Amino acid sequence: MSVLVVAEHDNSEIAPATLNTVTAAAEIGGDITVLVAGSGSAAAADAAAKIAGVSKVLHADSAEYANGLAENVAPLVVALATGYSHVLAPATSFGKNVLPRAAALLDVQQISEISGVVDADTFVRPIYAGNAMATVKSSDAVKVITVRTTAFDAAASEGGSAAVEAADAKGDSGLTSYVGAELSSSERPELTSAKIVISGGRGMQNGENFAMLEEVADKLGAAVGASRAAVDAGFVPNDYQVGQTGKVVAPDLYIAVGISGAIQHLAGMKDSKVIVAINKDEEAPIFQVADYGLVADLFEAVPALSKELDG
Amino acid sequence: MKVLVPVKRVIDYNVKVRVKADQTGVELANVKMSMNPFDEISVEEAIRLKEAGTATEVIAVSLGAQQCQETIRTALAMGADRGIHVLHDGDLEPLAVAKMLKAVVDKEQPELVILGKQAIDDDANQTGQMLAALLGWGQATFASKIEMGDGEAKVTREIDGGLETISLKLPAIVTTDLRLNEPRYASLPNIMKAKKKPIDQYSPDDLGVDPAPRLETLKVEEPAKREAGVKVADVAELVSKLRTEAKVI
The missing domain is CATH 3.40.50.620 (HUPs)
Structure with a gap:
């Protein structure tokens, strides 16, 4: 072989x-x-x-x-x-x-x-x-x-x-040509290979609020991701998307913030070693796969988390 | 310019899929079936090209059992002009589908084929690329924007690091990603009108393709279940557990 x-x-x-x-x-x-x-x-x-x-x-x-x-x-x-x-x-x-x-x-x-x-x-x-x-x-x-x-x-x-x-090159097909790319530049680790990922969902309400997750990410050396709902709502670019139709991740720690846990999102992160869910809806399906669930308003919990990590 | 849009009949994306007890596959009996969501995006894009005056005719193609005609009717109700159905009972794999689509392309001579990037049943993500290979055409997979030009198309693709733009000579293959458009709902008058639109039927034999699968499915199982864990009272308890119990931070 x-x-x-x-x-x-x-x-x-x-x-x-x-x-x-x-x-x-x-x-x-x-x-x-x-x-x-x-x-x-x-x-x-x-x-x-x-x-x-x-x-x-x-x-x-x-x-x-x-x-x-x-x-x-x-x-x-x-x-x-x-x-x-x-x-x-x-x-x-x-x-x-x-x-x-x-x-x-x-x-x-x-x-x-x-x-x-x-x-x-x-x-x-x-x-x-x-x-x-x-x-x-x-x-x-x-x-x-x-x-x-x-x-x-x-x-x-x-x-x-x-x-x-x-190895011998085979020539240009002439069928397509490369025009350009807009790549996200980030100092943070790449989503698919990061040891820790913190992702935001529709509950983040807008793109500016992702700054809260970025602050926590930087303290943990984590990558920032998002649910399809957050990407479709235009909060963050498409390359943030974790899920069946986005990226599949399996970090040591996955923190889902304001993410309800649609099947398509779970498909992209359920092989993570430890899953944390922060959501104010205690019925959210994400809690069914979370090792640690915190029922709380993310706008209080995430800043508190950032502060606690300093301690 | 003719646009060909292949559409696949799959288990509706809202249905919770159940694995059969004998591990031969997933339960399909009495389960709601719909058009693959990525294919709805393809149909929508093709119809928009027609509305913009770029496309002259939109042809929806489906391969599989007789019920695939319902999926074709859905595309016709959205605005496709006519349908082609390749009747085959039994499993079809992407390579066989691509070969049959190539035969349909040879008959119909479209300048653009728009496919969903993957079907939500087998999640293969192959058919568009394979069809492009068999035809010797260029391919723009995972498209989030299509701009038609003279004899060429400029397509923005969703890639792992962000977005990439390529230019393709026509005829060409495009596969759709989620953010290309938002598919319309068919109106009642259009659903009625769609019933009168023609659907041609072929067999794999008519197209000169052997549809026999190459892969043997030995078994289909439930994935390993994840147990729900514990609820923590506050952020301090969460951080403490992550540090001392899970030891991940």
């Missing part, structure tokens, strides 16, 4: 999601090769070579891979996939965009967002927003898989010494 992991990176650093995907690859077994497709991406390839457990890095460095466009990356994955038993990518907006395109070109039925490896052919994945867990077996010659990153620990980013080999 041999596994090809399609790395997510920004040309200089490897995204944490790639490390979780390497762990899933290790659970499948066999040699692990990491593909770094980028432009001016030598630093990312070198970082990939240091990941513990990786035996080889394939580095395709060309202008058409600068922004990870699926139309360019998928044919590269397809060209390299022969010779591997499995092709894995993180189930992030990058992996979800690229991998099904490669799977269709390989005539393979992809297995999306696995949360467990049973054996080399059999995997567990959540369906119906995590309300059911399906165990599926693939008979395709190459298994094409995206990985729910919160379900696998991160591989160590240091300790490996894989060889970096150049």
Whole structure:
């Protein structure tokens, strides 16, 4: 067996999601090769070579891979996939965009967002927003898989010494071009890899009130998230959204503030180790999954929490 | 410009899904079914393109059992012009669906296909990308804004770090994210009118596609249950428990 992991990176650093995907690859077994497709991406390839457990890095460095466009990356994955038993990518907006395109070109039925490896052919994945867990077996010659990153620990980013080999670029498809991006810049940890997450819901009432959560987040070294209701109401940008249709998180501590606990939100955070809910409605469904529930007005409780953390 | 909108019939998003006792799947008998919410957004976007004069015809396509015609009727009541139904009893996987949609695209020659980014039953998030691959078209997944230009479309995508804008040559594939639009409700007169709109029917055989699943579902189980914990009296008790009991801060 041999596994090809399609790395997510920004040309200089490897995204944490790639490390979780390497762990899933290790659970499948066999040699692990990491593909770094980028432009001016030598630093990312070198970082990939240091990941513990990786035996080889394939580095395709060309202008058409600068922004990870699926139309360019998928044919590269397809060209390299022969010779591997499995092709894995993180189930992030990058992996979800690229991998099904490669799977269709390989005539393979992809297995999306696995949360467990049973054996080399059999995997567990959540369906119906995590309300059911399906165990599926693939008979395709190459298994094409995206990985729910919160379900696998991160591989160590240091300790490996894989060889970096150049891979031939496949050219620009000419179908799409990158125009630009508006990325949220924050000093806080990334939502999906943070050890602590504090999220606000509709109960926050407006975007300005999220400053209260940011204050607590900074004291805890936490990331700030939001429910779909808060994003749809325009309180915070879309990349804050935790839930089935947003990001799936599983931190050590998840603090839900003014969030009722709709199924779609729970699907995105119920695998957190410890859940705290602060809500003035004691009937709110969030309390059914919370380890510690505080029935209180968040406009009193959150400032009090901030103060208590100083003590 | 023709716009093709695939729509999937799924368990209504308000229904609490129950796993069957024999672990073969989830309970579908006597459960309310509706159009996949992301597909409603696709239909809405296509209709808005028609209202703006950009699209000339909106065609709703559904694949599956006879009841999928109800889902097509919903799209027609919202404002789609006609329907195509590929009749198949039994499970369909994204790859087979993409192959059948490709055959429909080859027949109808739309310039734009708008799909939901994922269906809320299998949560696969594959069909749009696979269809784009099979057609050799560009793809803009997770769209929150679509601007149609001359022979091209500019699409803003929701990505993990924020928003990204790409430009695509037409014909192209777009998959919808939640914030693209708010789908309309069909009015009673439009529901009545939709009953008279035509729906063509094909079989997978007509389209030259083998719909047999590639994956075998060995079992479907309930997820591990989380037990509700304790209520704390105040913030001081909460912080104390997080420090000394849970040891997470």
